[in-house]
Amino acid sequence: MAGMRRALLFEVRRVTSVWSTWILLGLIFLVGLATSLNQLRGQTSADDFPLGAVNHLTAGGVLAAAIGASAIGAELRWNTLRALYTAFPRRTDIVLAKVGVVVALLVALSIVCTAVDTAVTSVAAGGTGFDGAWFGLGTRSALVLVCWGVIGFSIAALTRSQVAGFLVPVAVSFIVEIGLLSIFPSNTLASVLPFINASEAISVGVPAVEAFERAAVFGGWAVVLLVAAVVVLRRRDA
Amino acid sequence: MIVTTAGLGRTYGRKRAVDDVSFTLRPGRLTGFLGPNGSGKSTTMRLMLGLDRGDGRTEWDGQQLRDLAIPARAVGAHLDAKAFHPKRTVRRHLMMHAAASGVGARRVAEVLDLVGLGSVADDSPGGFSLGMAQRVGLATAILAEPDVLMLDEPSNGLDPQSIQWLREFLRAYAHAGHTVFVSSHLLPEMQLMADHVVVIGRGTVLADQSVADFVDRSASSQVLVRVADTTAVLSAATRAGLSAVSEGPDGVVVTGASTEQVGLLVHETGQPVRELVARNASLEQAFIDLTRDAQEYTGGEVA
Numbered sequence: 271m272a273g274m275r276r277a278l279l280f281e282v283r284r285v286t287s288v289w290s291t292w293i294l295l296g297l298i299f300l301v302g303l304a305t306s307l308n309q310l311r312g313q314t315s316a317d318d319f320p321l322g323a324v325n326h327l328t329a330g331g332v333l334a335a336a337i338g339a340s341a342i343g344a345e346l347r348w349n350t351l352r353a354l355y356t357a358f359p360r361r362t363d364i365v366l367a368k369v370g371v372v373v374a375l376l377v378a379l380s381i382v383c384t385a386v387d388t389a390v391t392s393v394a395a396g397g398t399g400f401d402g403a404w405f406g407l408g409t410r411s412a413l414v415l416v417c418w419g420v421i422g423f424s425i426a427a428l429t430r431s432q433v434a435g436f437l438v439p440v441a442v443s444f445i446v447e448i449g450l451l452s453i454f455p456s457n458t459l460a461s462v463l464p465f466i467n468a469s470e471a472i473s474v475g476v477p478a479v480e481a482f483e484r485a486a487v488f489g490g491w492a493v494v495l496l497v498a499a500v501v502v503l504r505r506r507d508a
Numbered sequence: 509m510i511v512t513t514a515g516l517g518r519t520y521g522r523k524r525a526v527d528d529v530s531f532t533l534r535p536g537r538l539t540g541f542l543g544p545n546g547s548g549k550s551t552t553m554r555l556m557l558g559l560d561r562g563d564g565r566t567e568w569d570g571q572q573l574r575d576l577a578i579p580a581r582a583v584g585a586h587l588d589a590k591a592f593h594p595k596r597t598v599r600r601h602l603m604m605h606a607a608a609s610g611v612g613a614r615r616v617a618e619v620l621d622l623v624g625l626g627s628v629a630d631d632s633p634g635g636f637s638l639g640m641a642q643r644v645g646l647a648t649a650i651l652a653e654p655d656v657l658m659l660d661e662p663s664n665g666l667d668p669q670s671i672q673w674l675r676e677f678l679r680a681y682a683h684a685g686h687t688v689f690v691s692s693h694l695l696p697e698m699q700l701m702a703d704h705v706v707v708i709g710r711g712t713v714l715a716d717q718s719v720a721d722f723v724d725r726s727a728s729s730q731v732l733v734r735v736a737d738t739t740a741v742l743s744a745a746t747r748a749g750l751s752a753v754s755e756g757p758d759g760v761v762v763t764g765a766s767t768e769q770v771g772l773l774v775h776e777t778g779q780p781v782r783e784l785v786a787r788n789a790s791l792e793q794a795f796i797d798l799t800r801d802a803q804e805y806t807g808g809e810v811a
Contacts, residue, residue, distance in 0.1 A: 272577070279607040287600040288593060349591045352559050353648065356585045357608035359558050359574040508559035 277358055277367035281341075285371055290340060295379050298333045298415075302326025302383045306390035317474075319395040322388030323408040324472040326380070327415060331443075331468065334376055334415050335422030336436045341368045342423055342503070343432020352508045361504045365427075369496065372419045380412035406478045410471045410485045417468065417492035424495035427503050439465070464491035509569045509582060509655035509687050510534055516555045517563035518548075525551050526562065527711045533656070533689050538682040540702035540719070541691035544799050548711040549691045550587065553660055557585055568656070580609035584649035585658040589665070590641045591648075594634025598625055598644055601633070602651060609652030616651070623647045624673075638665025646674070656687040663694050675701045699723075699791035707795065709802025723794045731770040734758045734783040744773045758782065 285291050305325040309318065342365075345351040358364035388408075392398045418439065426435025443465030451460055460466050464487065470476050471485035511533040518526045526548040533539050543549045554560040558573055566573070568582055576582045592601050602616045620626045623643045628636075633644055642665055649657060657678070663671050671694075679701060682688040692698050698705070698719075705722050707715040715722055732755065735741055741760045745752035750773075751763040762770050767786050774781050787793075 276578070276608055276610065280604060283600070283604040283607050287596050287604060289595065344593060348593045349588050350593070352554070352557075352587055353585070353591050353605075355559055356557050356583065357580040357605065359579050505561065507561060508554070 273358070273360055273363045274367060277363040278370060280357070280364070281367045281371045285341065285375070288344075291337065291375075294333050294337050294340075295375065298326055298330040298379055299383055299386070301329045301333070302387045303390065306387040306394070309391055309394040312394070315395060317395075319388075319391060319398065320404045320407045320474050322391030323384045323404055324411045324474075325387040325391065326383035327411055327472055330383070330415055331418035332436070332440055334418040335425075335439045337375065338372050338419035338422030338424075339426035339432050339435025341372050341426075342499075343426040343435050346426075346430055347432050355508045362500060365500050365503050369420060369423060372423060373416050376416045376419045377412050380408075380415045384408045384411060403474075403478065406481065407472065407474065410481055413485050413489060414468050414472050417488050420492040420496050421464070424492070424499035427499035428495070443468075462487065464488050511556070511566065511568055511656055511687060511689070512570075513552075513556055513564065513566045515564035516552055516566070518551055518555055518560060519562075525711050526555060529555075529564070529708065529711070529713055531706050531713060531716045533687050534704075535655070535685050535687045536683060537703040538678055538688040538690065538701055540698040540705045541689060541708070542695070542698065542705055542795055543691075543708035544802060547708045547799075547802065549708055550660055551711075552708065553585070553587060553658055553689075553691065557583070557587075557658070559587075578609055578652070580605070581652045581654055583656040583658060584652060584654035585660075586642075586645040586649040586662060587658070587660045589638060589645065589661075590633075590636075592633055592641075592644055595632050597630050598633055598647075599629040601644065602647060605648050605651055609654075611652050615653075619647045619651055622650075622677075639667060639670060642666060643670075650681075654686070656689065657681060659688075659690045661692060662690060663692060663697060671697060695792040695795055696790070705791075707798060709799045714798055714802065719791060723791055730787040731762050731765055731767050732783070732785045732787060733760050733762065733770050733774055733781060735760065735774055735777070735779050735781060737777065737779055740777040740779065741774055744776055748773060761787075 302325040305328045306322060309321065345354055354364060355361055421439050422435045425438045426432050429435070429438070447463045447466050450463070467484040467487040471481050471488060473481070476484070514530045516526055516529040517524070529548070529552055541549055551560065555562045555564065556566040568576060573579050573582065599616065599620065602619065603613065606612065606616055620629045623646055625643055625647060628640070633641060636644065642662060646659070646662060649659065662674060666674060675697060678688055678690060682703070690701070702719050704718050705715065706713060707722070733741065735758060738754050738758060738760050742752050742754060745760070745762050750765050753761050755761050762773070767784055771781060771784055
């Protein structure tokens with residue numbers, strides 16, 4: 271327990287002491303805000319109110335993957351992994367601390383973005399609609415953002431590449447999945463692909479229960495990749 | 509803290525990089541870790557710290573490193589030059605590592621002054637020279653005042669004054685009761701610094717003894733004499749039962765004889781002595797003698 275406390279403090283100091291963290295978080299916030307402000311100019315109706323909960327995911331997922339990737343990728347890139355594992359020979363502590371801090375940052379950011387973007391969108395939509403749909407969407411948007419971050423972390427760890435941690439999710443979500451479905455159009459296939467499900471989970475038109483199921487599929491992929499990453503990081507030479 | 513390694517081993521592909529390496533590091537002394545390039549020094553250090561997976565085990569006062577309450581207070585290691593984020597200030601880098609060992613900002617400030625980085629504490633180390641970067645690594649290693657200090661080539665990039673400072677610091681650190689383990693290629697420096705040496709060659713331990721014993725065991729007295737006719741001196745030495753080899757155009761190195769004996773030898777040949785020098789035994793010569801056949805990578809003869 272004491273080891274995990276030290277690992278968390280280490281990781282908080284690490285992640286908050288470089289500009290790149292704040293730049294990436296700021297970009298997620300700004301993208302969401304820009305999307306919301308754009309709705310002010312468009313034909314936004316009251317039904318579009320819940321969009322405030324997900325506007326930051328216009329590009330936020332990709333940027334969250336970059337945040338996750340840098341949590342372990344920076345150690346590889348700047349040759350600090352050996353010093354890290356010397357201080358924390360129980361590698362699971364520091365790995366989980368890294369994931370924990372990424373998750374906490376992204377949850378906090380999601381809450382802030384949802385609050386701000388909802389405020390802007392409510393002006394565009396001409397009213398407020400704080401109902402179950404909005405809360406459900408807000409919850410799923412946080413979950414999706416977090417999972418993007420965890421997936422970025424995991425792929426960076428598995429590939430030993432910060433860049434891959436960012437590019438692989440992008441490539442899979444924008445190219446591979448679309449390519450697969452165009453070659454093998456199948457609802458079954460679509461129901462298991464991670465990023466298709468992530469997109470459906472935060473889609474306003476999807477019924478809540480189905481949307482949460484989609485979020486669970488995406489979350490399942492994140493968990494599987496994270497478990498693989500933890501196993502590899504524990505066993506691999508530093 | 510006593511550090512005991514037993515049967516350390518590691519294979520990369522078909523190459524056995526480290527094979528059955530065992531030795532003990534004791535507190536209160538500085539142990540030098542010597543070996544030719546590619547002999548397995550860095551691999552051994554990484555195996556000791558659990559950074560690489562391999563055979564054998566290393567115990568720290570009888571325990572595994574992972575079982576210690578605060579490992580960073582047990583061992584401070586500096587294995588890689590420039591192991592820091594280039595944009596994170598030196599102070600923030602050390603504060604981050606302070607979290608790992610539970611030390612505070614006051615200790616960070618102390619260490620910054622101790623290693624001479626006080627004036628650049630709030631600078632980003634991305635533009636630092638290798639020498640400055642080595643100081644950052646040393647500061648990180650000593651931050652928690654660990655029982656054991658492990659440094660891999662810490663003198664690289666340091667100017668002579670800094671090397672002297674490092675030598676005095678490490679000796680003081682060791683003689684204050686800590687365990688210090690330093691690998692280096694600077695053998696004259698190591699001779700001034702180390703109390704004990706572990707020599708490794710082709711992945712196996714070749715020697716594990718005090719510096720004095722190591723130097724004595726493999727070096728014998730030699731005398732260099734410079735004369736006009738080296739052939740005559742070589743013949744005279746052979747007749748006297750001494751071992752002698754030529755060195756350069758006018759030099760002869762005689763082994764196992766005093767300067768007086770060599771002087772008399774040259775006098776027999778009827779020629780004047782241009783130079784007569786006794787060569788004292790050195791760590792460098794002892795190391796070269798011991799590891800001559802354990803070199804992984806050798807250069808060609810210089811014409």
